[in-house]
Amino acid sequence: MEQRDLVVRAMRGDADAFAALVAATVSRLDGAARLILRDPGRAEDAVQDAYAKAWRDLRGLRDPDRFEAWLRRLVINSCYDELRRQRSRPIHVTADDIEDPLTSDSQDALADRDALERAVRALDADLRTVVVLFYYLDLPVPEVAQAAGIAEGTAKSRLFRARNVLRSALGAPGESQRDAFAGDRA
């Protein structure tokens, strides 16, 4: 069934339709929240909170075709709420968070991967969020901006800064801002 039909049915209180929407969207959003928050427990809280609000306020959604974008925004806002609460508490990074290292033919490749992963984890929350939205959720820059609640220029600027940080981690040269977005997705 088309997602639009599911959304319309869920807006009328059809919990089964909502269950189908959850099934279709939760895996990537859960992953995104885990990457942003770096804590699976808090990611679970954030995602559950976002879906609870989505169900409760679904009838206020004017355009069913914008359901996923709207839901992403809820999840990102929920993650930001968690980050604000997280500031005074230690971040619990468990062994489960770090996936098994690649079996690689090359020690250099493994070292690169570890360096990049450490760099991603070390990004501040604002940069990490746009990286996750752009690379993990594969959103174009305008959608990144909308999901993060920022201007498009701000999203580009943060992606540029994040890319340079990550390149530095690999010892790769930096780039000019113009070049950085030459290959932006439409």
Add this chain to the structure above:
Amino acid sequence: MTPRDRVDLRIADLLDEMAPPRTPAYAETIVESARRTSQRPRWSFASRWTPSWITLPATSANRVALALLVVLLLIALAFAAIVGSPRRIPPPFGPAGNGVIVVDDGSGIRGITATGQAAAIVRSTTAGDGRPAFSLDGERIAFFREHDGARTVVVTDVHGGADREVVRTDTPPPGPQLSPEPPVWSPDGRHVAVTVLVGPSADEDSQIWIVDVDSMERSVLLPAGFAAVETPVWAPDGVHVAFLGSPRHGAVGYLYMARRDGTGLVQLSRRESSGVSGYFGPYRWSPDGTRIATDYGGVGSARSVLLIDVATHREEKLTRDGRDASHPSWSPDGRSVAYWRALRAHEDAWQVVVVDVATGAETLLPELSPSAESIVWAPDGTQVSVAECRPDTCRLLLLDVANPARAPTTLAEIPAKSLDQSIESAYWSWQRVAN
């Protein structure tokens, strides 16, 4: 392959490795929770006025600047409190004696005392009667009645006498439909204001009807060109009414005030009321009529309590720490605002905060586990009554503002309203009597 290409390719791959997409174990919990939870009814959203998806402007969190601004504002407020003269609170506002409480208990309306005993007061045992509201002089009760396909507003004297229907809607859409909300009394007790849904599906446009409860003469508050106005709240001056309105069909809504004939229209806030930008919660005039307290927030973001100066339209944010806050209610003397504030991320632990608006000093009342509902001050200003609601049942509680550590007193247990029929889970009204 250049180093740049390698980085771009590796970032996406790495993120997939760090967080491979998987259906989390809690997905089932999300669905089960939805099955147990009601959705907000469509008519409660001002978002029906938005024509299309609106992109929110960028927001920047300059917390240092915000903190400085708040500090300066508090200093200014303290200065005004010290050197400013007290604003006069017009009668019948201000502190008064505590009368009885009338409660919509799901099978009618009953009266209880402030100690939870049954009160000898005119009451109803008709299941479709509810949403009671005392007039400010404590002499009459107006309530909503739904029976045999008709929706009416009924007025009755507390000392006895026949019920009188003052407003009636009894034809299906496109005929007008009374919105199931408590009637709103004018300060002089001569009129009630109600929201009436109009239009082919009774869900698109709305009007405010103002009815003389004695003559039953009716006027419509609908500023020229407006397609929808709703949720009236009478100003203490008895002349103006605050409401949510949409200047044209399908447009975003805003918070306005106007005279009761619709003239003298003033937009009180630039904030849009829509399901995208954000929406206003309940709004309340201060007893001196100079400010309006409300809450505002967007979908997925924490709600904040705001004070809007009616003359200058300047906004003061009462809540600053990002926690969800809502349902502000002025104390009878106008010095404090009580509101609900969430303790933690999950909205299952809340407390009422009473803040002195001049000094910012907070009094924290006992932690409860409700969905945030209305707060009704005792007329003498010493206590607040709240509803602690579970999915099926609400407990009406009294919290002692002067002794915040004191355990809440249970006044009554009543069935919770279904949230597909009602914004609030519980409705009650406290009678003001002479001191």
